[in-house]
Amino acid sequence: MRHATKVAAVVAAAALGLAACGSSSDNTPAGSNTSAGSTGTQAAGKKIVVGIAYGVGGRGDQSFNASAAVGLDKAKADLGVEFKEATQVNGESEAATEERLQQFIDAGATHVIGVGFAYAKAIGTVAKANPDVKFAIIDDASPDSAGANVAQLTFAEEQGSFLVGAAAALKSKTNTVGFVGGVATDLIKKFEAGYIAGAKAANPSIVVKSQYLSQPPDFSGFNDPAKGKTAAEGLYQGGADVVYHAAGGSGSGVFTAAKAAGKLAIGVDSDQALTATPDVRDVILTSMIKKVDVAVYDFLKSGAAGTDITGNKVYDLKAGGVDYATTGGKVDDIKSKLDDYKQKIIAGEIKVPTAP
Amino acid sequence: MSTFSPRKLLLAVAAPVLALVVAFLVTSAILLLLGDPVVEVWQTILSWPKPRQLVQIVNGATVYYLSAVAVAVGFRMNLFNIGVDGQYRVAVFAGAAFAGQAWFPGPLNVLLTIVVAMVAGGLWASIAAYLKVRRGISEVISTIMLNAIATGVVQWLLLKVAVKQQGSNSISTKPIPESSQLDGLGLIPGATNKVYTLILLAVLVGALYWFVINKTRFGFDLRATGRSESAAVASGVKVPRMVVTTMIASGALAGLIGMPLLFGQDHSYGTTFQAGLGFAGIGIALLGRNHPLGIAAAALLWSFLDVQSNALQIRAGVASEVVFIIQGVILFAVVIAYELIRRADVRLEQQRVARELAATRSDAPTPEGATA
Amino acid sequence: MVGRDVLRPGPTNHPPGLLSGPGRGVVAITAAPARPDGTSDAHPAVQLEGITKRFPGVVANKDIGFSVARGTVHAIVGENGAGKSTLMKILYGVQRPDEGSISIGGRVVDLHSPADAIAAGIGMVFQHFQLADNFTVLENVVLGAEKLHGIGDAARREITRISDEYGLDVDPDALVDDLGVGARQRIEILKVLYRGAKIIILDEPTAVLVPQEVDELFDNLRELKSEGLTVLFISHKLDEVLSVADSITVIRRGTTVDTVDPSSVNARQLAELMVGAELPTPQTEESTVTDRVVLRIEDIVLAGAGAGRNVLDGISLTIHAGEVLGIAGVEGNGQAELVEVIMGMREPTSGLVFLGDTDISDWRTREIREAGVAYIPEDRQRHALLLEAPLWENRILGHQTEEPNVRGFIINAAGAKADTERIVKEYDVRTPSINVKAGSLSGGNQQKLIVGREMSHQPKVLVAAHPTRGVDVGAQSSIWDIIRQARRDGLAVLLISADLEELIGLSDTIEVILRGRLTGTFDPDTVTAEDLGAAMTGAAANPEETR
Secondary structure, three states: OHHHHHHHHHHHHHHHHHHHHHHHHHHOOHHHHOOOOOOOOOOOOOOOEEEEEEOOOOHHHOOHHHHHHHHHHHHHHHHOOEEEEEEOOOOOOHHHHHHHHHHHHHOOOOEEEEOOHHHHHHHHHHHHHOOOOEEEEEOOOOOOOOOOOEEEEEEOHHHHHHHHHHHHHHHOOOOEEEEEEEEOOHHHHHHHHHHHHHHHHHOOOOEEEEEEEEOOOOOHHHOOHHHHHHHHHHHHHOOOOEEEEEOHHHHHHHHHHHHHHOOEEEEEEOOHHHHOOHHHHHHEEEEEEEOHHHHHHHHHHHHHOOOOOOEEEEEOOOOOOEEEOOOOOOOHHHHHHHHHHHHHHHOOOOOOOOOO | OOOOOHHHHHHHHHHHHHHHHHHHHHHHHHHHHHOOOHHHHHHHHHOOOOHHHHHHHHHHHHHHHHHHHHHHHHHOOOOOOOOHHHHHHHHHHHHHHHHHHOOOOHHHHHHHHHHHHHHHHHHHHHHHHHHHHHHOOOHHHHHHHHHHHHHHHHHHHHHHHOEOOOOOOOOEOOOOOHHHOOOOEOOOOOOOOOEOOOHHHHHHHHHHHHHHHHHEHHHHHHHHHHHOHHHHHHOOOOHHHHHHHHHHHHHHHHOOOOHHHHHHHHOOOEOOOOOOHHHHHHHHHHHOOOOHHHHHHHHHHHHHHHHHHHOHHHHHOOOOOHHHHHHHHHHHHHHHHHHHHHHHHHHHHHHHHHHHHHHHOOOOOOOOOOOO | OHHHHHOEEOOOOOOHHHHOEOOOOEEOOOOOOOOOOOOHHHOOOEEEEEEEEEEOOEEEEEEEEEEEOOOOEEEEEOOOOOOHHHHHHHHOOOOOOOEEEEEEOOEEEOOOOHHHHHHOOEEEEOOOOOOOOOOEHHHHHHOOOHHHHOOOHHHHHHHHHHHHHOOOOOOOOOEHHHOOHHHHHHHHHHHHHHOOOOEEEEEOOOOOOOHHHHHHHHHHHHHHHHOOOEEEEEEOOHHHHHHHOOEEEEEEOOEEEEEEOHHHOOHHHHHHHHHOOOOOOOOOOOOOOOOOEEEEEEEEEEOOOOOOOOOEEEEEEEEEOOOEEEEEOOOOOOHHHHHHHHOOOOOOOEEEEEEOOEEOOOOOHHHHHHOOEEEEOOOHHHHOOOOOOEHHHHHHOOOOOOOOOEEOOEEOHHHHHHHHHHHHHHOOOOOOOOOOEHHHOOHHHHHHHHHHHHHHHOOOEEEEEOOOOOOOHHHHHHHHHHHHHHHHOOOEEEEEOOOHHHHHHHOOEEEEEEOOEEEEEEOOOOOOHHHHHHHHOOOOOOOOEOO
8 A cells, every 4th residue: 555655656746747847848839830831932042941940948938949930930931941840858868859850851851950059969960961951050169060061150149148237237226136047058157257247347346146047957947937037036136126037938937027026137039028928028128139030041041042051150249140139228328338338349349258 | 477377468468558548548638629630649659660760769768778677676675766867867977977088998998987887876876775774764755855966966067077169058078989989789770870789788687687686585585575564574684774775776777877878879978968867767667567578668668659759840740748748648547557457466366266265175164264 | 415325214024033043144132122113212223134245265254143232232252353343344334245234223224435334323443543643632533524513612512512421531622642542442432422323333442451441441331321322342352241241242253153141151151152162272282391491581671662661671581492481461562572572673672582592682583583483473464474475485485595495596486386385285275376476365374374484494483473363263273283283393482372262272381461571470271361361451469470
């Protein structure tokens, strides 16, 4: 009897675990969004079939993956590309990641995009096995993913983060600002580093408090609004009045917390004052725009033109790959200062650190 | 297990089959309810895998198998090692860090890495064993906590030892030298990819598990403790020692889980290393009834579902997480079915004993006064 | 309410009178009216007809029939394993009979669950109390019956009312943890009264009580009776039954033997009814006691939990080769702990155990068993068997390191199976195969397997705790034979039993254990069960020898 009860408990626990995993799919309306865009095929150039593999969080994360999706949708409208999309499952094996890319190729993809550095190794492997297919990887420039048919699209996130850091410091009344990182990876630390540098540049006495939602290999921090909310609440209660998140889908929790606290938040990747749920848009001071959409669109456009991008392409301030958003008008009064910093970074007068 | 009989075989197969049917129905109902394309989903999942995918299924099952055996060792004595997840991560990290140093030539490096990983997994599990034996803390609680701690410790150590490639955003241990990478076995014709060499390790572990549990004194003591701790104590089993030994054995086996991945796939331990294998092992051990062959079948089924679901998003436009629903429902259904069938089995046997006794001694009076 | 669905009019074509007679197993009761006259008062409170219950491998109850008059204490006596508990479970709706009917107050009822039984006015007080120690009396009483009077003052008033009415002397706000055994039993009785029971079943209520508490309980029962309630009193203690019951039904081997008036029988006659005419007496032959000491226990002390008194308090024993030393005592006086200390399953606070000249105090259970101490535990299902394992694996249990079960570190299944076949033959274990699960066998056959196993390794000592508890008469006499044979073979036997006849019949010496101390040594040739009984409860003024 005792045995049975115990087993039941374990099973229940396991099931809860599964349920928790399963719930992440709620934010991934892959079913509704997957559509073979067959409408614009009359457009000029090569016929392109795109397989796009999103990172955890998927198209619906209102942030990083969503930005990639914007570029894709634009490519569909302008270039008439067809696409198939899929989202990474948290904690899956390298083999499963590779298989996803291979599945696109089986389904006829000519261009495969891996959104996020978690696809680096898989892109490298699958690209070697399919030399006729073109690949792009976002956020990775390592030898793992390198190949003659691979475009490595990376961003100078620290530069954009510097600008929003400066904005946060200029807007802060409590002399304290916060940072919520999704997962404690080097990539997210780049955001943090730029943010801190920007804040200190604008106000040397500012206090910056940082918080991460999960540690790799647990990537749930990119897709857990509840965790984001808790972390942000802690920061606001700790005195911060502006919180910048680099936490993908968890960011919506940060906005909720900001709304409840009557404080400000800074979005990431997309212009979140446009993509976030309408009721929280008014708390978004600005967003660090990482123009994944531009990178994705560029890649597909060059493909359509038959001049595929290969090798590492860095999207920085200079290249217009990162920026800060002005939607909502909350930074209008400090715009000149921010643009000043921007010019200095572009000119190389300010070197933004990439690690905190 | 002791004797073969058609009845036993039928009962053993009935539960999983029943569970699969229930899982099929429940998942279909959920898909219907959500308006997802039911037919496409099943067509995708039940289509015959390509050779490449067959390899992936076998490879996935290899890893699951090791995980489930690690869990099953504990289950056989009613010891619930929920910490296999943490143990394998600590172990694979230790193994990867060791192997990456390339202190020893090719195959010897592989062998010693496996030893290192087993020691690391065993040591990590020994914490829970100590807490249970000396402090009376339920291994369920302590291993769950240790899983969380393992995550933190491994991450912290990874940051210390990680080598960062130029331009990469992921971090990992130093890749193992090429001489120690195991290319794999071309077991499946027509596949470009290969079956993990360390599938041989899984086979060996399965055989050893069967032998030790069923044929040795230690295994007898272990099973006796699982069936009735009080009877085991009275029979002279030192239960605390059994707890420590079994927990460490379970942890050492957990240490093997990551080895096929490390040598055959990832070649280093990093942020993208497969997670959650320990929890999958719990379900697979339950499904396989802790039997070496049952676990193999369950691991293959799990891996089959994993691989087949990968195409769901692309071919049916349904999130591949739907497979979690299928797996979860299978588990629930199978646990319930096993219990029902176990009870039926006990009853049937009692009735059979009564019948056969009555038949052999039809002249004798009622065999017994009462059981009460 | 469930009760209304359960109750339906009884059969009119079977008046009890016509059913009476040995052929139907129904015995008319003097106190019950001879024939029904239509009013409910005239019906017996409880009437059982032809109750039969089969379990796999056994018929626990066979054609049981008797009736209980309202406002009486009706005792049901029988040996351990005679089927009393099964009968009570049937009456309380825990189990359903395969055949037969139960009438309550003249209405046939169909009891599917204890809830049905409660609705029909039947309450049960179990031998093992079902109280939450950390709750108050009030909380325990209302637990599960919150709908009746709530959980507040109304409930408190009702408890006080019942307590006063039946003289139960229960304080609703006392913490159960602080109460003694007698008081806890009264709470159990109050619990069933609170739920509206008119018929109360008490299962072996005196097993846990000291003599004064027994007297108090009997006073309570008389009080209940005088208020018109009916009490069913299950026991195998004949003296108690004779003193409190108005009527006694004897059950033997699952069926009713007779219903008698206590004033017309004495304990001896009742005992003969219980065990049947051919009363098997465990008579030892002439003494085989030698002067070679085999097992010696020196001043064993086992501290109780916390600041409680010692569970074992300075126990010293010597058992010689060829000697059976019996330990008599009311259960829970330290017998189980003494056995566990000897078997190495429990570390004594102080004291020594010697096997021959060897100090085995620090040995572990396995070493002790390997050294030749055979062990028949008190609770065979929990301590001696793996119920879900086949017989041959159970043959290995306890002897995992010994021939023919193992070869080195490897289990020798063939050897164990062959030897199990031998045990099954030699010890008359009735089973179709050695591959069936131990749980499929009846209690007696399980015990024969255990005894056979334990005697198969040339033991020097046999520690037997209640070896014939819950086994049938056939198995009982063969187990007695085995113990006698062990004694002839020069084993030192420690026999712990609650069956005084068994102790007197088999032992060469009897020690009485009371509250962890050995309080008297008796010679079984001269002592009577009454003397022992008195010594066991501490009532004896002067045992022959006192330590």
